[in-house]
Amino acid sequence: MSIDEEIVLGEGVAIDSGAASVVMRAGSxxxxxxxxxxxxxxxxxxxxxxLTSVNFAIVRALTIVLFVAxxxxxxxxxxxxxxGLSVGRLALGLRIVRxxxxxxxxxxxxxxxxxxxxxxxxxxxxxxVIASFMSARGKRIGDMLVGTYAMRTRGGRKAxxxxxxxxxxxxxxxxxxVRRLPDGLALTARLFLGRAHQMSHDAxxxxxxxxxxxxxxxxxxxxxxxxxxxxxxxxVLATRRDREYVxxxxxxxxxxxxxxxxxxxPYGIQDSDN
Numbered sequence: 001m002s003i004d005e006e007i008v009l010g011e012g013v014a015i016d017s018g019a020a021s022v023v024m025r026a027g028s029x030x031x032x033x034x035x036x037x038x039x040x041x042x043x044x045x046x047x048x049x050x051l052t053s054v055n056f057a058i059v060r061a062l063t064i065v066l067f068v069a070x071x072x073x074x075x076x077x078x079x080x081x082x083x084g085l086s087v088g089r090l091a092l093g094l095r096i097v098r099x100x101x102x103x104x105x106x107x108x109x110x111x112x113x114x115x116x117x118x119x120x121x122x123x124x125x126x127x128x129v130i131a132s133f134m135s136a137r138g139k140r141i142g143d144m145l146v147g148t149y150a151m152r153t154r155g156g157r158k159a160x161x162x163x164x165x166x167x168x169x170x171x172x173x174x175x176x177x178v179r180r181l182p183d184g185l186a187l188t189a190r191l192f193l194g195r196a197h198q199m200s201h202d203a204x205x206x207x208x209x210x211x212x213x214x215x216x217x218x219x220x221x222x223x224x225x226x227x228x229x230x231x232x233x234x235x236v237l238a239t240r241r242d243r244e245y246v247x248x249x250x251x252x253x254x255x256x257x258x259x260x261x262x263x264x265x266p267y268g269i270q271d272s273d274n
Contacts, residue, residue: 019137020094020150026129028150029120031088032075036121040070071121072113079109084148093154099147099183101190108146115142147183163193165242169235172223178239179218186240189215189233196230208233 020028043066051059078086083103084096096104096112104112119127119141128140137149165173181189189211196204208229215236216222223232 018151020092020152022129022132022138024092024094024152025132025138025140025150026125028086028088028092028094029125029128031091032086033120033125035087036071036074039074040067043070068117071117072110075116076106076109076113079104079112080106084109089150093152094150095153096143096148097151099149100186101151104148108148111146112142112148115145116140161194163190163234163237163241165238166231166234169223169227169231172221173235173239175221176236176239177220178236178243181215181218181236181240185211185214186237189237193230193234193237205229 044063047066051062054062075086079096089095096108098104098108116128119125119131128142131141131144132138135144139149143149192207192211196208199207212229212232215233219236223235227235
């Protein structure tokens with residue numbers, strides 16, 4: 001199996017991951033770039049009268065800081081708050097997601113924005129377009145470095161049904177140790193389960209066995225003797241999802257408790273009503 005820029009099973013059989021085309025990415029990027037350039041010009045014109053009495057060196061330094069803050073900070077903030085959206089992507093039905101299909105966080109958005117300053121704005125998008133044409137999933141350099149891609153949110157296939165824990169695997173799943181799966185492998189396994197019914201019997205069993213073999217190196221102990229490959233794949237993915245959900249709920253509860261402690265004044269001091 002090859003898990004690279006696109007999801008490929010076995011003998012060159014590709015699974016559609018919903019990645020946006022280079023043309024759609026270029027269109028959404030052009031919309032965002034125009035908005036950003038126009039906004040920066042307006043911002044400079046508004047700030048210029050306020051800096052007329054300031055030393056030229058200070059004005060130059062402030063301009064550089066303003067430029068970086070606008071073309072790095074603003075895109076990163078927007079992408080973080082909207083979970084991968086922007087004006088251009090919203091117009092064309094795209095969203096930036098992680099390689100495993102999950103939503104991007106501030107770390108991913110900031111990394112993309114930092115690289116985007118050079119490959120999109122300072123190069124007029126030349127580097128981004130070249131990189132996208134060389135990538136099977138239309139990734140630009142920033143996507144390759146942080147592990148993201150642009151996914152279609154309109155005009156794509158219907159969402160796949162959720163993975164459920166197979167019958168008889170609950171007891172094994174409760175005791176199994178599932179290490180973090182590579183994003184490409186997790187996405188390949190999930191897409192395989194959603195497309196398996198479209199494959200021939202032989203291809204379905206061969207690809208399922210191949211994926212299950214790769215997953216087995218991240219799981220201990222192995223599944224019960226005689227477990228079907230697709231049953232094992234579904235059990236691993238369901239276990240991974242359920243544990244991440246429980247971990248996320250626990251983290252939210254701890255954050256809420258910590259915030260509650262920090263909001264209370266120490267030593268029994270009563271807070272005053274303002």
